Amino acid sequence: PHSVVREINKINQIELELGTSGASWHDEYKDSAYIFVGGLHFDLTEGDVITIFSQYGEVMDVNLPRDKETGKTKGFGFLMYEDQRSTVLAVDNLNGATVLDRTLRVDHVKNYKQPK
Template sequence: MNPLTQIKNIQKATKREIELGLGDSASWHARFKHSAYVFVGGLDYDLTEGDLLCVFAQYGEIVDVNLVRNKDTGKSKGFAFLAYEDQRSTVLAVDNLNGATVAQRKVRVEHVDNYKKRKAEAEGEDPNAVEEDEEPAAEERDEREKRGGRGGDASDARYQR
């Protein structure tokens, strides 16, 4: 599914919850209450970890930033994983930043159900030895694979406003 369609679907689900007055336990976010990680896609390739901290820290204290980079060149691949100290901050980030424009690009922010780097740390393995192939939570989450592992092309019309 197109990343922009995913953004719109998440925004519709959140708006509907608000209209229905659903509580936290009935929210679609409750499915991810065990994970404090979010996936951020569609990032500008020139953004740094510090830039991500500036944008995402407005919703809570960030304890881990993994801006995925090309192993050979060190350049950003256009997506990242962030962990908040408090899982409730992930709900705020997803609701408020999904579909927001950051550095003239529309970003996708989703919950992460199963973050492998975190699992490796818990099992005492070297977390840096784990490949960055973790997946965001949505069923249609393979935009990176469709574009050959890249976070998107700035010249792509889908990312222009």
């Protein structure tokens, strides 16, 4: 997975240098301030996730689905930033990062529906 992350980062850098960022794959998600976060260690709390992701912007909402029996998180979640541009920074910088020996998967979410 790390080689894919490196390739994506290279493409993003080239787009920035060429000034074609409007044509970037990120542009497709410009109306959503939500990201998907996978590969989370089961012991991480909402507070831990906010701490990790707040370096790229103000976190407004975190949803970490939990196992009904154990109460432990399921290893993934959704996070909303105050400013949509923070999602681009988080995806570019944290996708492929390692936290507690697990590789994070961070991606944009187009149509997030909040749980009831």
